[in-house]
Amino acid sequence: MTGTNRIPWSRLVRALRAAAAAIVLVSLTIGLSGAWWEDWFGGNGSTEPAQERLPQGDTVTNPKTLLRRALPIDSEPAREFERHVEETVRLLRRRRWGAIEQNLQQAARLLRDRRSALMADVPQQHQAAAQELLPQLRSQLQQVEAAVADRDVERVRDERRELLERFDRLAEQMVAAFPYAIPERFDHLPRLKGRATVELETTQGTMTVVADGYSAPLTAGNFVDLVDRGFYDGLPFHRVRDFLAQTGNPQGAETGFIDPETGQERTVPLEIFVRGDRRPSYGQTLEEAGRYQAQPVLPFSANGTVALARPSDDPNGGSSQFFLLKYDSELTPPGFNVMDGRYAAFGYTIQGDEILQDLQEGDKIRSARVVRGLDDLVRPQGAPQTR
Known part of the structure; x- marks a missing residue:
């Protein structure tokens, strides 16, 4: 095989793994051992924590983000706040500090100028809890902004994680009731x-x-x-x-x-x-x-x-x-x-x-x-x- 036709080993491994992907379905059954296809698969060699690996394309691999997006709420200002904060995840990988600051400023503006719209999306029985959460959200956003100002990557990640968890608590208050009838x-x-x-x-x-x-x-x-x-x-x-x-x-x-x-x-x-x-x-x-x-x-x-x-x-x-x-x-x-x-x-x-x-x-x-x-x-x- 000439050099121009030689397939890199890493590409060959990926091809074999992709070709064997359909066999994955068989192994998920209740009674089949699946041992016959195991030699097709190997570890990917990564030592990074699974939730920190960079995904291909736009695939979301963070479980809390997936749960957040699955929450049955229809609040435009809440989803916009969420988008601005989540966008900083991608921007932080590239150290685009100016763009991060802009997204955080827009998130802060939403909390300040669209507070009434946010509260309007909270059902009456959850209003008191939401009223307590909004100041906490603003305070935590300021912590993220301070970490960004210091260009402290790890601190930005930690403070942003806490910010999104506080946002999740607010978003949960926006769910009035179970949203559909089960047959x-x-x-x-x-x-x-x-x-x-x-x-x-x-x-x-x-x-x-x-x-x-x-x-x-x-x-x-x-x-x-x-x-x-x-x-x-x-x-x-x-x-x-x-x-x-x-x-x-x-x-x-x-x-x-x-x-x-x-x-x-x-x-x-x-x-x-x-x-x-x-x-x-x-x-x-x-x-x-x-x-x-x-x-x-x-x-x-x-x-x-x-x-x-x-x-x-x-x-x-x-x-x-x-x-x-x-x-x-x-x-x-x-x-x-x-x-x-x-x-x-x-x-x-x-x-x-x-x-x-x-x-x-x-x-x-x-x-x-x-x-x-x-x-x-x-x-x-x-x-x-x-x-």
């Missing part, structure tokens, strides 16, 4: 009509997961219900690969949760909320629905994306098993993600996702507990309300 045919299933925070204590450390019931009420509700029942306590991670860690397989012959009320395995329909739709769609993949360009509200683009495992031949066969994604930009490039629309993501790991790289088959969930949002879990009538 009556699913009344037998628990649903999460809001968000819940779950701590997963494993033998390798603790992860904090946010289950998003606004975007996946049945899938998130199923998960939170099982956590509250203590179902996952002591269960092993029975499948760990380069790009996922899967758990939730109960001991014995069963592969899912047996509902004590019915004596049958409880299954959850495939639930995908497409950006721009009014509510999730159920029962078929986006590919089966012919929606090839549709983008899910909860994409598989963050390390620690949490999703329901299911049989490969049954989109409605998911039960208790779930997996956490080990994000790899080569397997999930912008505009082509082999899992989006085929599996139901229902939340993200917002803390502790680095332990995914340490998990091995046989590691266990020591305990799983709901630390926030359990009040938003609605169980069917007659079902036990607590563990």
